[in-house]
Amino acid sequence: MKSVLEFREISKYFPGVKALDHICFQAYGGEVLAFLGENGAGKSTLLKVLNGDYRPDGGKYLLDGEEKNFNTPHEAIEEGISVIYQERQILLELSVAENIFLGKMPCNKFGVINTRKANEEATQIIKDFGLPIKPTTKVKDLSIAYQQMVEIMKAYSRENLKVICFDEPTASLSDAEIDCLFDIIQKLKSQGKIIIYVSHRMSEIQRIADKVAIFKDGCYIDTFKTGEISEQELIKKMVGRDLGDIYTKLDRNKEIGDVLLEAKDISSDYVKENSFILHKGEVLGFSGLVGAGRTELIRAIIGADKKRTGEVYLDGKKIENRSPKEAMENGIVLVPEDRKLQGILSNLSVKGNINISLMDKNANKFGIISKKKEEQEADEGIASFRIKTPSADKKIIELSGGNQQKCIVARGIATNPKVLILDEPTKGIDVGAKSEFYNMICEFAKQGLGVILISSELPEVIGLSDRIIVMKSLKISGEVSREEATEDKLLSLGMMGEA
Numbered sequence: 191m192k193s194v195l196e197f198r199e200i201s202k203y204f205p206g207v208k209a210l211d212h213i214c215f216q217a218y219g220g221e222v223l224a225f226l227g228e229n230g231a232g233k234s235t236l237l238k239v240l241n242g243d244y245r246p247d248g249g250k251y252l253l254d255g256e257e258k259n260f261n262t263p264h265e266a267i268e269e270g271i272s273v274i275y276q277e278r279q280i281l282l283e284l285s286v287a288e289n290i291f292l293g294k295m296p297c298n299k300f301g302v303i304n305t306r307k308a309n310e311e312a313t314q315i316i317k318d319f320g321l322p323i324k325p326t327t328k329v330k331d332l333s334i335a336y337q338q339m340v341e342i343m344k345a346y347s348r349e350n351l352k353v354i355c356f357d358e359p360t361a362s363l364s365d366a367e368i369d370c371l372f373d374i375i376q377k378l379k380s381q382g383k384i385i386i387y388v389s390h391r392m393s394e395i396q397r398i399a400d401k402v403a404i405f406k407d408g409c410y411i412d413t414f415k416t417g418e419i420s421e422q423e424l425i426k427k428m429v430g431r432d433l434g435d436i437y438t439k440l441d442r443n444k445e446i447g448d449v450l451l452e453a454k455d456i457s458s459d460y461v462k463e464n465s466f467i468l469h470k471g472e473v474l475g476f477s478g479l480v481g482a483g484r485t486e487l488i489r490a491i492i493g494a495d496k497k498r499t500g501e502v503y504l505d506g507k508k509i510e511n512r513s514p515k516e517a518m519e520n521g522i523v524l525v526p527e528d529r530k531l532q533g534i535l536s537n538l539s540v541k542g543n544i545n546i547s548l549m550d551k552n553a554n555k556f557g558i559i560s561k562k563k564e565e566q567e568a569d570e571g572i573a574s575f576r577i578k579t580p581s582a583d584k585k586i587i588e589l590s591g592g593n594q595q596k597c598i599v600a601r602g603i604a605t606n607p608k609v610l611i612l613d614e615p616t617k618g619i620d621v622g623a624k625s626e627f628y629n630m631i632c633e634f635a636k637q638g639l640g641v642i643l644i645s646s647e648l649p650e651v652i653g654l655s656d657r658i659i660v661m662k663s664l665k666i667s668g669e670v671s672r673e674e675a676t677e678d679k680l681l682s683l684g685m686m687g688e689a
Contacts (some may be wrong), residue, residue, distance in 0.1 A: 191382055191544065192218045192219040192220055192382065193219035193253070193254055193353075193382060194216055194218055194219070194252075194253075194254060194384075194541040195216065195218075195240075195251070195252075195253055195348050195353055196215075196216045196217075196251065196253075197213050197214060197215055197216070197236070197249070197251050197253065198210045198214055198249050198250050198252070198409040198412075198558070199213070199248060199249035199250070200212070200213040200214075200236065200239060200246050200248070200250070200251060201212060201213070201223060201246060201248035201249055202235055202239055202246055202247055202408075203245060203246050203247050205621055208408050209232055209235045209408050209410045209631065210232050210239065210246070210408050210467055210596070211280040211407075212234055212248070212249065212250070212409075213231075213232070213236060213404060213410045213449060213472075213479065214410060215355075215413060217384050217386060217403075217601075218384065219352075219384045220373060220379055220380075220382045220383075221379065221382060221384075221400040221401060222379055222385045222386075222387055222398055222399045222400050222401075223384075223387070223400070223401050223402075223403055223413070224387045224388070224389065224395045224398070224401070224402045224403065224416070224636050225384065225386060225388040225403055225405060226389075226390075226395060226402050226403065226405070226424060226647060227404060227405030227406055227428055227429055227644070228406070228479075228677075228681065230404050231405040231406055231407065231428070232407075232408040232409070233357075233388050234275075234357055234388065234453065235403050235408075236405075237252075237273050237275075237355050237357055237386070237388070238273075239264070240271060240273065240353075240355070241266045241271065241273040242260030242262045242263050242265050242266045243263060243616060244260055245261070246524055250669065251660045253269065253271070253352065253353065253380055254352075255272075255540035258271075262651065263513065267348070267351075268350075269337055269352075270348070270350040270351055270352035270353060271352065271353045271354075271355075271509065272323060272345035272348065272351060272353070272354050272355070273354075273355050273357065273458065274338075274341055274345060274354070274355065274356050274357060274359055276406050276554055277306075279341060280328050280329055280337060280344070281329065281339055282328070282337075282623075283328065283329075283330060283331035283569045284329060285325060285326050285327060285328055285329070285686065286312060286316070286323060286324065286325045286326070286327050286328075286329060286332075286340055287308045287309045287311075287312035287325035287326065287344075287495055288308070288341050289329055289341075289344055290312050290315060290325075290340065290343050290344050290347050291304050291308050291311070291312070291344075291386055292344065292395040294310050295349075295380050295570040296308050296311065299420075301596055304422035306324070309325040309326060309676070310342075310383045311347075312325035313325050313347060314329070315343050316343070317357045318374070318377070319338060319339060319342075319343060319346075319370055319374060320370050320373070320509070321336065321370070323336055328578075335363050335367050338363065339363075339367065339370075339371070341355075341521065342359070342371065342374065342485050343497070346374065346378070350533070351378075351383060352383065352384060352639075353384040353385075353386070354378060354383055354384070354386075355385075355386040355387075355388070356375075356385075356386070356388065356389075356530065357388045358386050358388055358389055358390070358480065358481065359371060359387075359389075362389065362452055364676075369430055372397070372398050374687070375387070375398060381660065387399055390392045390479040390684075390685055391685070392421045392424070392524060394417055394427030395416065396417070396421070399416045400415070400416060401413050401416060402414050402415075402416055402419075402424060402543040403413055404420050404424065404427045404428060405428075406427075406428055407515070408426055410429070411427055411428075415428075415431075415486060417476075421685075422678075422682070425678050425681045425682060425685065426448060426627075426678050427673055428677075428681065436624075436625055436628065436653070437459075437628070437649070437652075437654070440466065440603065440628055440629065440653075440654070441629070441633075441636075442632050442635070442636075442656075443454055443471045443472075443473075443632065443635035443656075445471060445478075446469045446470070446471045446472045447469055447470030447471050447638065447657060448469065448509070449467050449468070449470075449471055449504055449506075449577045450468050450470045450472075450500070450504065450505060450608060450609065450610050450640040451467065451468040451492055451503070451504055451522070451608075451640055452464055452466075452468075452502070452503040453466050453467075453487075453500065453501075453502055453503075454489060454501045454502075455501070456490050456497060456499070456500035456501075456502070457490070457494060457497065457498045457499045457500060458486065458489070458490040458495045458497055459495065459496070459498065460483070460486040460489070460490075460497050460664070461483040461486040461487045461490060461664045461665075462483070462663075462664045462665045463499060463500065463665075464661075464665060464666045465500075465666075465667065466485075466659055466669075468609065468640040468642060470638050470639075471635050471636065471637075471638050471639070471640070471644055472635065472640055472641070472657065473631060473632075473635050473641045473654055473655050473656050474640070474641065474642050474643065474647075474655060474656065474657050474658075474659065475643045475644075475645065475651040475652075475654065475655030475657065475658040476488075476642065476643065476644040476658075476659050476660075476661065477645070477648065477651050477652075477658050477659070477660045477661070477680045477683075477684060478660055478661035478662060478667075478684045479662070479684050479685065480646070482661040482663065483661050483664035483665065483666070484497070484613075484614055484644045484661050484686060485527060485644060486664065488524065488613065488642065491497040491517075491522070491650040492514050492517035492524055492611070492647065493511035493512045493514055493516055493517050494513075494514050494524075494565060499612050504521060504522070504608065505519055505608070506607070518547065518605055518607070520605075520607060521607050521608035522532045522595035522608070522609040522612065523602035523603075523605055523609070523610055523611065523683075524602075524611040525595075525598050525599055525602055525610070525611065525612050525613060525615060526598075527614040527617065528643070533594070533595070533598045534586050534587070534594050534597065534598065534674075536585075536586065536587040537585075538585075538586060539582065539583045539584060539585055539586065539591070540572065540577065540579050540581075540582050540583070540584050540585075540586050540597055541564060541565065541568035541583060542586075543569045543597050543598070543601060543662065544571045544572075544582075544597055544600050544601045545564045545565055545567055545568060545604075546601065547601050547602070547604070548564075548567055548601075548604055548605065548647070551604075551605075552586055565582065567604055568582040568583060569595070570604075571600030571601070571603075571604060572600075574603075575597075575599060575600045575630070576591050576596070576601065576626065577589075577593050577596045577600065578590070578595060579593065580615050591605055592626075592627075595615065595616075595627070598631070599615075601656075603634075605688065607639065608639065608640065609640045609641075609643070610639050610640070610641050610642070611628055611641075611642040612633055612641065612642065612643050612644065613642060614645060614646060615627055615631075615643070615645075616647070616650065618654045624650075628650075628653070628654060631643065632654075635656075643655060648677045648680055648681070649677070651680070652672075652675045652676070652677065652680070655670075655672060655675070657669060657670070657671055657672065658671075658672075658675050658680065660680055660683040661684070662683065662685070663685050665681050667684065668683040670683070
């Protein structure tokens, strides 16, 4: 009898976001079930619920008819469920064998770890994977791809393994390594394991999956047998939402100006050569799946990552952005994707956060910062961006996510930029705050700023952008005007190249 993993009415909520909405479906042993959906559809969240990283707010899941409730990933592992995330969960200072058998190293009858036996058993697993590595090598000395393979070998070695889930496992693997991984998946399939495979790569899904489960906006849509539905039809199942009145009511800039920013053949260690232009008063959208290279391209442009090749021109003048600070001085400001880690300074007040980039502006010729100027800048930012705070001295960490984001934007605008880059600006904020940001973005464009909008929400990037650049595999794969932009067209460019 086949093993069965069943989800019944699984729901998960975050502030302002319904991440999973009454998810119901089954996965069976001896089959590879692929999860397919755009960014934010709920695929990874469901895996984290299954794995004990998140507790569901409603519903339950059953393995072979028995209800499971895991509070930690360790509890899930003990019950035979392993999830291989994009972020590696290995210990770099330990050897390959020590990582594979972490927590279950073979011991002799006196309880002493038998390193020789561990290395012998690891050698056999490495042989199964066909990898040219040794069990005694420290994981930190391996390539990123091999480190990921060690993570997979760790799950593969568990005798009680019943369910194994792969979340975008091939992002850092070569073609040969992908072939190796797929051979292992086929072996696990022949052993009757339940295999869940999350990927945006349509060619991989068609090659390895028996069935495809479609997710959209936190909802499970349906499951289809691979081969019985075309790639284009699968993409159409993922889209088709109404953009709604929130975008049609926006007061857009109707007078887009001359070329403001030109990026020529920009590449780095993290992105291939790319070129594009941005006009004054234009909202230029960047679309693409996770790992497509959107943020990495911008980081190279502003000097957060070192450029390998390429040139940046602003108002026709070549500029050298050797750091984000120099980019800001040249008139290019980034509002980063990770608000907590890269945006706010959580130990400072609202006033302190707004003024952190204005120290030179607020100082006199002797370098003494004017408290009056700081208070004025903070008050102007709070008023202009309608930041809800009892005072400028309130700790920023005590504000809502939307108001924290407004503080970061206020800080950037206070430097009088020519180019404003917004990386996932509405991530984790509620619908009301989103509407305010959309109007704000349109107002920036009307003032003549060039706005670059990086967003994983297709309705957002379509609803706000004058032009949209789509990236795939670290390279620009297409460009779409507002008039011709549809969700299935952007997904086609982002998943399969030219549509």
